[in-house]
Amino acid sequence: MKSIIYLSAIILTLSACGGKKPAAETTDKAGNPNIVTLTDAQLKNASIATGKIGQQEISSILKLNGKIDVPPQNMVSISVPLGGYLKSTKLLPGMHVNKGEAIAVIEDQQYIQLQQDYLTAKARIGYLENEYNRQKDLNQSKASSDKVFQQAEAEYRSQQVLISSLAEKLQLIGINVRNISAAKISRSVNIYSPISGFVSKVNVNIGKYVSPTEVLFELVDPTDIHLALKVYEKDLDKLYIGQKLVAYTNNEPAKKHAGAILLIGRDLSADRNADVHCHFETYDKTLVPGTYMNAEIQVKNSKASVLPADAIIQFEGKQYVYRVRGGNQYEMTEVKTGESENGATEIITQNSETLSGVYVTKGAYSLLMMMKNKAE
DSSP: OHHHHHHHHHHHHHHHHHHOOOHHHHHHHHSOTTEEEOOHHHHHHHTOEEEEOEEEEEOOEEEEEEEEEOOGGGEEEEOOTTOEEEEEEOOOTTOEEOTTOEEEEEEOHHHHHHHHHHHHHHHHHHHHHHHHHHHHHHHHTTSSOHHHHHHHHHHHHHHHHHHHHHHHHHHHTTOOGGGOBTTBOOSEEEEEOSSSEEEEEEOOOTTOEEOTTSOOEEEEOGGGOEEEEEEEGGGGGGOOTTOEEEEEESSOTTSOEEEEEEEEOOOOOTTSEEEEEEEESSOOTTOOTTOEEEEEEEOOOEEEEEEEGGGOEEETTEEEEEEEEETTEEEEEEEEEEEEETTEEEEEOSOHHHHHSEEEEEOHHHHHHHHHHHHO
16 A cells, blocks of 8 residues: 555656656747847857947938929010000910010000100200290399299199109110100010019910019029928028038939038928929929929038947837846837938837846847747
């Protein structure tokens, strides 16, 4: 009987010993699932290298968007100061015009009347001038009263003012007073282009009467186009006048257009952004006003906490690094990254402990594979 009891105790003891697993594996399962423990052999095969987070200057690229604009002095709206009927024009949107070129002919009877008034006033000025001089001589010899002399002087001065104002009106509509006479009065005037550029809009047709407030044509000089970018308030302090940039369109992203910041706006919109105007280094006629463009600006260097690019792994849409825990243990820690330059990547974190640790700088993906294989 004692032998049977003793044998049963041995069997129970052996069963208990056979079902027990190694202590290291039990601790690993019950512990942090983000920690991987390597044997000495695994550590040697994985070629793990470690290091601390360093400090390095990182240049960041500020990506912006905007559109091509034209300064006010390069956009011209053509109107007729006195109105009239459009007699002829050959302008079409997109057509090129040269400065001083006749672009339209306007006619109206008021142009005839204005020239008539000028010639009549000019003809009368001779009589009034002679009368003024005669009354002046008579007044000096007391042969005429001061009243008569003053009246003659007032009429003469008034006629001079009338002639000057009529001449300015004629000049305003493009009629040279030197070219008109009693035998040469024109009922039409030419409209000349004040700039060299392209026609952007044609708002009238032949035979239509246009008032002085109506815009007949709109012209654009594209040789001084600039890029107007939208910059958020938080990024304004990173920019300065003369800062270099490259811009490109969505249709041709590989074609880069070099430029520089010309003006930084100081008024913020309701969306908390400001306009930054940039000038292109070389004029490209393929760029037209209104075209949307993207721009990249290299902002000033700043000190950043960095790790080698090989230390950062991508897993399930997130970024991680492996922190050395000691005893051949490595903990996968989530981080956020910033800009990368010369093989180093900025580490963005609010955890001071993370920044002060030691990290795997080489072999991080080997650790990830071991963790995935172990989980499976």
